[in-house]
Amino acid sequence: MIRKKVIAGNWKMNKTAADGVTLTNDIVEAVGRDPSVDIVLCPPYTALESVGRALEGQSVKLGAQNMHPEKNGAYTGEVSAEMLRALFVTHVILGHSERRLYFGETDAFINKKVLASLANQLKPIFCVGESLAERESGSTLAVVQRQVEGGLLGVTKEQITTVIIAYEPVWAIGTGKVATTEQAQEVHAYIRDLLTKLYGAPLAQKVRILYGGSMKPANAPELLAQKDIDGGLIGGAALEAKSFIELVRAAAAAK
């Protein structure tokens, strides 16, 4: 079973709409025609429309970094699935550790978003991962299990293969400290085992599980060669065309 690799760029709170279009054009020109990798660009909300226009007719996909689970209403500062769909967004990052840490998002709230995204034909890039304290106390797998089971509650067998999971150890995000390939593969295999228990092996084998946390052109080939690592969710290295393009090429070359 070959899973198509995914390289998703999480721009976080970076890039104006104009800067985002420049970056997008450079990426599309270099790797936009590569059918062997699913490429997703996730700009901030303010750049979604402009980047979406730059992606018109291209196979590179547009993703948002968050959304609110409700359809509409009095939620100042929030954005719904329907609003994202109207901008031709196809993917949405949910449960990123920065949302969990700085904005108090719980497994239950993230679960509502996952269900709302799927109900609106948006593909969630659902993030999980342990903190440094959790890793050091030996609770990595328990934390990841709680997050995976909590976030996927109510996701059906029909829906699970549209979910993309991103394992991002919090201590590796933006720190330059990448997980070793063994550390990453261990957790990825564990997540796939959890999916096997929840959905059965044939479906679990189809779900893409991305690694995130200081993934760079230098460390990507080894990570992407691991059996259960199906791509990357890229922060820092997604902000420049050169490094992002190299990561797409590394994914295309990975067996």
Ligand code: PGA
């Ligand atoms: P990083 O971020 O690549 O800068 O570590 C990854 C992420 O937070 O998605």
